[in-house]
Amino acid sequence: MTNNLLGLFVVIPLATSLATGALVRRPVPQRILGLVSLCSMLVLALTWLVRIRDGEVMVSQMGAWPAPYGITLVFDSLSGLLLCAGLLVTIACYVHGFSMVEPLTERRYFHPLMQLLIVGVNQSFLTGDLFNLFVAFEIMLMASYGLLAIGRTRRQMTQAYKYLLLNLVASTVFVITAGLVYGMTGTLNIADLARFVADRSNAGVPLPTGFTGLSVMLLVVFGLKGAFFPLWFWLPDTYHTCPISIAALFSGLLTKVGVYAVLRTFPLVFAAGDARDVVLPILAVSAGATMLLGVLGAVSQHNVRRILAIHVISQVGYMVFGISMMTTVGLAGALYYMIQHMVVKSSLFLCCGVMERHAGSDDLDEMGGLLKRHRWLGAAFFVAALSLVGLPPLSGFFGKLVIIREGWTASWWLSAIGLVTGGLTLLSMLKIWTQGFWSPESGPRLNRGGDAGGRVRGLRAAHTGIGILVVAAVLIGLAAEPIYDIAFHAAEQLTDPSTYIRAVNPQAGDYVLSASGGGG
Amino acid sequence: MTTVLAVCVAVLVTVSVYLMLSRELKSVAMGVFALGHGANLSILAMSGSPVLADGGLRNPPILGAVNLVDPLPQALILTAIVINFAVMGFLLTLLIVTARRTGTINVDDLAAEDRPDGSRTGGDR
Numbered sequence: 027m028t029n030n031l032l033g034l035f036v037v038i039p040l041a042t043s044l045a046t047g048a049l050v051r052r053p054v055p056q057r058i059l060g061l062v063s064l065c066s067m068l069v070l071a072l073t074w075l076v077r078i079r080d081g082e083v084m085v086s087q088m089g090a091w092p093a094p095y096g097i098t099l100v101f102d103s104l105s106g107l108l109l110c111a112g113l114l115v116t117i118a119c120y121v122h123g124f125s126m127v128e129p130l131t132e133r134r135y136f137h138p139l140m141q142l143l144i145v146g147v148n149q150s151f152l153t154g155d156l157f158n159l160f161v162a163f164e165i166m167l168m169a170s171y172g173l174l175a176i177g178r179t180r181r182q183m184t185q186a187y188k189y190l191l192l193n194l195v196a197s198t199v200f201v202i203t204a205g206l207v208y209g210m211t212g213t214l215n216i217a218d219l220a221r222f223v224a225d226r227s228n229a230g231v232p233l234p235t236g237f238t239g240l241s242v243m244l245l246v247v248f249g250l251k252g253a254f255f256p257l258w259f260w261l262p263d264t265y266h267t268c269p270i271s272i273a274a275l276f277s278g279l280l281t282k283v284g285v286y287a288v289l290r291t292f293p294l295v296f297a298a299g300d301a302r303d304v305v306l307p308i309l310a311v312s313a314g315a316t317m318l319l320g321v322l323g324a325v326s327q328h329n330v331r332r333i334l335a336i337h338v339i340s341q342v343g344y345m346v347f348g349i350s351m352m353t354t355v356g357l358a359g360a361l362y363y364m365i366q367h368m369v370v371k372s373s374l375f376l377c378c379g380v381m382e383r384h385a386g387s388d389d390l391d392e393m394g395g396l397l398k399r400h401r402w403l404g405a406a407f408f409v410a411a412l413s414l415v416g417l418p419p420l421s422g423f424f425g426k427l428v429i430i431r432e433g434w435t436a437s438w439w440l441s442a443i444g445l446v447t448g449g450l451t452l453l454s455m456l457k458i459w460t461q462g463f464w465s466p467e468s469g470p471r472l473n474r475g476g477d478a479g480g481r482v483r484g485l486r487a488a489h490t491g492i493g494i495l496v497v498a499a500v501l502i503g504l505a506a507e508p509i510y511d512i513a514f515h516a517a518e519q520l521t522d523p524s525t526y527i528r529a530v531n532p533q534a535g536d537y538v539l540s541a542s543g544g545g546g
Numbered sequence: 547m548t549t550v551l552a553v554c555v556a557v558l559v560t561v562s563v564y565l566m567l568s569r570e571l572k573s574v575a576m577g578v579f580a581l582g583h584g585a586n587l588s589i590l591a592m593s594g595s596p597v598l599a600d601g602g603l604r605n606p607p608i609l610g611a612v613n614l615v616d617p618l619p620q621a622l623i624l625t626a627i628v629i630n631f632a633v634m635g636f637l638l639t640l641l642i643v644t645a646r647r648t649g650t651i652n653v654d655d656l657a658a659e660d661r662p663d664g665s666r667t668g669g670d671r
Contacts, residue, residue, distance in 0.1 A: 157622055164629045171636060175643075183644040184656045187571065190640070194578045194633060195566075198585045201626050205589030205619065214618075 027078075027529070032086035032099040034070060035109065035148040038063050043141035056137040057124060063141060064120060067148070068113040075106040079508075081515035083529035085154075093531035094218040098154035100530060103516035104361060105151045107509070108286055111365045112147055114498055115278040115372045116140075122376045122491030123271035125484050126383075131177040131269060139176070143169035143275075150283050154530055156214045157204050159287065160197065163251070167193050170280060173272050174264065182267045189264045196250045203243045210234045217530035220294040220523040233299040241301040244291065245308065252284025254346055255315035258339045262323075265335035270382065271491075273331070274375030277338045278368040285345050285364060293352060293520040302352075309350035314443045317343030321450040330378045330388045330462065333454055334371070337414070340447060341367050347440050348429045355432045357517035362510050363425030366502050370413045370422065373495035377407040380488050381462060390458065395467030402489070404463050406496045411455040413499050416448055421503035424510065551591040558584035571644070571651040575637050582630040586623045593619040 042063035046056040078084060084101040087093065101109075120140060127136055146166025153159050171193075175186045208214050211222050211234070226233055250257040261281070265273045297305050320340025327333045345367070348360025378388065380403055385393040397404040409420065416422035426448060433441040502509060519526050558580050565577030593616040596604045607617035645651050 157625070161625060161629070164633075168632060168636065171640075175640060180647050183640075183647050186640065187653075187656075190637065191566075191574060191578065194637075195581065198578075198581045201582075201585045201622075202588050205585070205592045205622065208589075208618065208622070209592030 027082050027084050028086065029074070029084040029101065030086050031070075032084060032101050032152060033088070035067055035099075035152055036145055038067055039141040039144040039148065043138045043145065046137040046141060047135065050135060050138070051133060053129070053132050060120060060137050060141060061117070064113060064117045064144070067144075068110065068117065071106060071109040071113060074101055075103075075110055075512070078103060078106060079512055079515075081519065081525070083519070083526060085529050092533070094213050094215045097158050098215060098217070098530055099152045100154040100217075100526070101152060102519060102526065102529075103512045104286075104290065104520070107361065107365055107512055107516065108151050108282070109148060111368045112151065112279055112282075113144075115368050115495065116144060116147075116275060118376065118491040118494040118498075119271050119275040119278070119372060120491075121494070122274065122379065122488045123269070124487035126271045126379050126488055127269050128177065134176055135172070136176060139169050139172045140275075143173065143279075145169075147279050147283060151286060154216050156207060156216060156219070156291070160200050160204055163200065163283070164197060166280070166283065167197065170276065173276075174268050176272070177269065179267075185263050185267045188260045192250060192260050196247045199243060200247045203240055203247065206236075206240055206243075210236065210240065215530070216291060216294060217523070217527045221527050221531070223295050223298040224523065224527070227298060233301070237299065238301040238304050241292075241296040241305050242308070244296055245288070245305060248284045248287045248291075249312070250284070251281070252288065252346075253281045253316075253339050253342055254284075254312045255319060255339075255343070256312075258316065258320070258342075261339060262332055262335045265338070266329075266331055270331075270375060270379035273335070274372045274379070277335065277375055278372035281338060281342055282364055282368055285342060285349075285360075288346075289349055289357065289360065289364075289520070292349065293357060294523050294526070297352060306350055306352060309346055310437055310440060313343050313346035313350050314440050315343075316340065316346060317447040318443050321447045321454065324454045325450055325457070327454075328390055330381060330390065330393075330458055331375075333458060334374050334378055337374075337451070337454070338371060340451065341371065341414070343447070344426065344429055344444060347433060347444060350440075351433055351436060352521070353432060353436075354514070354517045354521045355428060357520050358510065358514040359425060359428030359432060361513040361516055362506075363422075363429060365509065365513070366413065366421035366425055366499065369495055369499045369502060370410050373406070373410040373492060373499060374414065376488065376492045376495060377403060377410060380485060380492065381407075383485065383488075385462075390461040393462040394465040395463075397463035398467070403492075406492050407463070408459070409496050410499060411459065413503065415452045415455055419503050421499050421506065424503065424506040428510070547595045547597055548591055551587055555584045555588045555591070558587065569653045571641055571653060571656075574653075575634075575641060578637065579630070579634055582626070582633075586626055586630075589619045589623050589626070592616075 042059055046059055049055050074084060081103060086099040088097040143166055146162050146169060149162035150159055150166060153162055171190055174189060175182055204214060211219060213219055253261045265277060317340055320336055320343055323336040324333045324340060327336060344363050345360045348356045348363060381396060382388045384396060384400060413420040413422045416426040430441045430444045562577040562580035562584060565573045568574060596615050598604060598613060604613050604615045607614055641651055648656060650656060
């Protein structure tokens with residue numbers, strides 16, 4: 027199905043970014059423009075997601091250049107689900123930012139950078155071209171560097187370099203790898219690469235020498251962006267310093283784009299042939315270590331922000347676990363888990379922002395008694411935290427259920443780690459709950475910069491943001507089946523790429539794939 | 547020709563790794579740029595040797611009609627150069643702002659600067 031309006035997901039935020047850039051001294055028109063842009067994209071994405079719910083693929087060839095030559099945008103179940111979740115999270119964080127981001131920071135290009143970040147994220151989800159994926163990553167990263175250094179406090183200046191330099195090196199490795207892929211296969215279009223790999227394995231011809239090397243290089247690049255073990259060390263410090271709404275957005279979007287890139291390219295292309303035997307064990311071990319070490323890190327921390335930031339890592343482990351099995355059910359589980367994680371994780375960060383505002387600090391020792399004075403905040407945090415832990419009927423349960431049950435026979439040790447991680451997640455969430463919400467208010471320390479019993483004003487926007495995400499998290503849990511169905515279609519198209527290849531390049535002919543193309 | 551390119555890439559990457567291991571952020575930035583140039587040259591090598599078997603040269607993409615050099619790696623490099631340039635601008639600006647804010651761009655000094663104002667981690671409480 028051709029749909030030449032797919033470019034709107036890039037054009038709308040780009041135009042809004044320019045418009046808000048021109049209005050940079052006037053916050054209110056910028057906010058309205060930004061919301062209009064985000065909401066219109068969310069409506070478009072939802073409409074089109076409903077239209078392709080039976081597993082169709084929407085394709086747009088830029089400039090009408092046919093598939094392997096031009097740039098292709100692809101809107102399939104995988105891209106569609108992630109676009110919707112990403113935009114929903116962005117809207118909530120954006121609204122939350124109205125009351126949380128300092129007015130001075132807001133006037134320093136907060137809105138244009140936000141829109142540019144969305145340009146990059148949307149383009150990475152939609153693009154069907156490996157080099158274009160690099161460009162999208164760069165747009166997203168440039169915007170995120172800007173947002174990270176926004177406000178220019180001393181702490182931010184010193185912490186920004188870790189994130190910046192690591193990502194620069196990773197991007198350079200990505201360019202080199204993209205060049206090598208072109209040199210080896212003669213194409214950069216992901217569908218065409220999938221065709222190349224499928225042709226080779228059907229004909230019994232081995233893949234070119236060095237293909238495994240390319241897979242591992244790409245795994246390092248995406249692993250660094252997605253914070254897989256052992257490449258996650260940049261993440262906690264980065265999320266600790268920037269404004270909380272921005273940290274929430276980063277936790278929901280940025281690492282997930284790295285996981286998405288693995289989910290898109292590895293089942294289709296880079297886990298084929300010999301590379302499969304190298305990449306899958308790496309992914310499995312990395313998944314186990316990411317889950318367990320991430321959650322142990324979180325249990326050992328004592329600041330709400332740090333606990334939540336390190337949890338991002340641990341949760342990424344479940345997604346990698348799902349991907350590392352390379353079966354249809356495993357991939358579908360990973361995708362469903364990603365969707366719910368984006369929503370739940372961001373909502374926890376948003377709650378953390380309001381808690382910080384009330385208590386004057388994010389140190390658990392200085393919090394206390396929040397439940398007595400802020401009942402709804404407590405309720406929102408409770409629902410989000412239990413979704414993260416994975417208690418039925420909340421959303422995290424279904425994702426974990428699918429992934430752990432699928433892994434039970436093939437890699438039981440990963441499933442066991444997954445269960446232990448779930449328990450430890452509960453422990454670290456209980457730590458925030460008991461010390462932040464349940465414990466009695468602890469004397470004079472509360473008066474330091476906090477609200478000291480009175481009400482903090484101007485938090486309506488923050489509460490709206492939290493409300494959007496918590497309601498969405500509950501709905502994702504209640505509507506698990508339709509969402510999982512779409513995720514299952516996406517996973518089917520990843521393990522059997524013939525639909526994807528034919529949608530992108532109708533001339534490609536019929537492909538009957540051999541077993542090595544995917545499990546299943 | 548490809549061998550020359552390979553040597554150039556090797557030299558650039560070596561220099562960049564050396565620079566990036568320095569404690570001075572200015573040198574680290576220069577290292578990142580050198581790495582970017584190395585990456586661009588390695589993509590150029592992907593268009594194959596421009597020298598034909600009979601010793602003649604391939605035609606440039608727009609001018610010639612036969613025996614063309616593969617134009618796609620050049621397009622990729624052009625994109626990569628533009629992106630590299632933007633990143634370079636941002637990184638140097640950030641360095642200047644950091645130097646103004648903190649008075650240093652040495653990694654050790656910045657790390658020391660970071661410690662007193664409450665950046666303790668939960669582990670060493």
